[in-house]
Amino acid sequence: MSKNIKLDSKIPAGELSQKWTQYRSSVPLVNPANKRNLEIIVVGTGLAGSSAAATLAEMGYKVKAFCFQDSPRRAHSIAAQGGINAAKNYQNDGDSVYRLFYDTIKGGDYRAREANVHRLAEVSTSIIDQCVAQGVPFAREYGGTLSNRSFGGTQVQRTFYAAGQTGQQLLLGAYQALERQVGLGNVKMYSRHEMLDVVVVDGKARGIIARNLITGELERHFGHAVLLCTGGYGNVFYLSTNAMGSNVTAGWKAHKAGALFGNPCFTQIHPTCIPVSGHYQSKLTLMSESLRNDGRIWVPKSKDDNRHPNDIPEEDRDYYLERRYPAFGNLVPRDVASRAAKERCDAGYGVGSSKMAVYLDFRYNMINKYGRAEASRLNIENPDEATLLQLGKEVAKEQYGNLFDMYKQITDEDPYEVPMRIYPAVHYTMGGLWVDYELMTNIPGLYALGEANFSDHGANRLGASALMQGLADGYFVIPYTIGSYLSNEIRTKSIPTDSDEFAAAENKVRERLQQLLSINGTQTVESFHRRLGLIMWDKCGMSRSEEGLKQAIAEIRALRDEFWKDARVPGTMDSFNPELEKAGRVADFLELGELMCIDALERNESCGGHFREEYQTEEGEAKRDDDNYMVVSAWEYKEGNAWELHKEPLVYENIKIAQRSYK
């Protein structure tokens, strides 16, 4: 371990359930007069960034917020569908803060920090209160109370939702809070700006270099602290459910400036996505996990059963999740469901023309669950199956209308009539910048929030927990923890942006952009991205092996060399140039991809979404190695794409470690 890096997770002492309360009442405060003199840069306006920027501005700090889209409201969080968890126990089904904490640690296959996760579960309830107060129109029951549904990996109903558009409604709430502060002059918003480096002065993060994407101008911005709320890096796989612009650049620049990258190989492959249909495909579309509340997953019992799915009788269907995992059935966690789908398809039981898909079928519950309930509500006696189906469809429409419509748009098939065809796809990255309990990276003054950090989900995230984490970080955690740092910064005057450090950082950014433009090769950036994605998906995707990972590392290095020799980036630096933006992001993915493979290779175990073929139980489940790998792998960047590994041991004092079982 290199001498100068000390991994201190800063977990407060005391009993687990008291840590956060005690921390909050003892963390140093910054008085209101001083807050007005402290400037905070927030990069990213998704759930994490918008909520942080709005709250910090409400508290009196001077905030500058950045996003690369044309409006903060368009951050990728807007696309989240199914819901957000909170330990409200409104359904009186035995939920509690401890149970949410426990489910999250177990779901993450015992690779997340206890203290962080417990805090997350504690603040979850305040999030729902805050959002309702902002006017977020969550789904409600006829009596006027909030409605809940179930998500995978849990046996309670704790997920709050707004049809299949929960992320949209939560983000609009946070965005409106942010715009209110913009209107009041407390936040200055920089849309269509891309952060291209962090500026470190005397070992502390003091600002960023951002490119105005309309004019191409490079700008220097000072801040007493810098918050990266820049989302996940699933697009390293090219095809993913992420928005097209989602990228790793902000986090990667921070990494190259010294911030450690935690568990880079922990990737979530979501089981229910619309399968790939052609080589031109630019992204994959998620069908929310909430659909597994009512959709049953199956494949035919015999290979090459070419009958129409509705004509295949019950006895010829294999509801393989219900068969393998009777306790959780269709609601097993994502990693388990994805691998099970892959197993069936690899064994030759897949459906559709590519045979790389399974059915997600709503018919049973439309008839038996919703149809019957509606029939009895409407006092229809002895309804026939057609009536039940019709009634059930109405309810399905209310619950999932936009998802069903989206499915039909893309596939030209009507899921009210025929089962959906689905297959796993890259969805989320549990890995990210290493942060301590205060959400600070190992660079003082540089923080990471939301999907951009590695902190709360271990090796597998449970559904509806990313929205919870983003808003927890932004509304309820950073507003306290940042005081611990800024209370010592009240004497720091604004650092002029004509200092050497700012000039050097800007020059570095300019040189890299010029380098990209001057390659002047023959192949499009898109084509490199596509090739990188294939390597990652084949060798660092749903299952990984030593041999495959070694090959992938060599292939990525070669591809990166080829990119810098033969990519073609058209246009100029000093104008609106989306191809140049893309080129910078793909160049960073070409470096990140290698680190992900190195991390996957180093982790000689299977856990959560990280499945190494060499390490599995006889039944094909992930086999952990707690003796050697109950650690966070935090990678330090060294000049010339080399890395040094630091390990943070994970200590479980409140949870009994067990082999995860959903049977």
Next chain:
Amino acid sequence: MSNSNMNLKLKVWRQQNAKDEGHFEDYTVQASPDMSFLEMFDVLNEQLITEGKNPVAFDHDCREGICGMCSMVINGRPHGPKQGVTTCQLHMRSFSDGDTIVVEPWRSNAFPVIRDLSVNRSAFDRIIASGGYVSVNTGNAVDANATLIPKETADEAFEAATCIGCGACVSACKNASAMLFVGAKVTQLSLLPQGQAEASKRVVAMVNQMDAEGFGACTNTGACSAECPKQIPLSVIATLNREYIKAKLKGY
């Protein structure tokens, strides 16, 4: 999987920057019916880059109809010929082999062109900043179930809240009015008890800002709602007018 079996002619608006006059350019491209409209543009752009030409700039991000970023006028209609979908959700199966397709940016003085098909919609953000929120600081909230809201009201508020801020309504309107966009937000917040306290202040501030941004007046043509990808109903404009008059009568 279908192959590339459609030959299309495209007439695409090209404009260097806000000051440039702009003009149409013609292209031919091969597409497959399963492609999305934007994937067809990806193919065109890869073709242009390989030929050493400048690709067409267009806005997009989520490609699933929710971020509101994509914004093309296709054959004279914002988001194209299909009702209730965004440009990114439009698939080539809505067109036929041999078609000529005309593609332009949103047109409105309040949405200046940045380049080609990309426009600047920051006016919408400023309208929201003027009052499109509930003034509640973090930490001030009561328990979420303390206020009961009838399901019907919540559903209606949700329907209005599904606006994605794309601006198609403005582009579709001969007066470039933003009433549907503003009406959607005003309706959502005025239906909910949480939005009541500042309902009057909100509606007046938002309408003032809308006027200041240079959006036109509403003459009840209804093109906005007809072209809105989220099918925001015209009734939100009636609600907006009602709330506005109510506020004015109260002296706001």
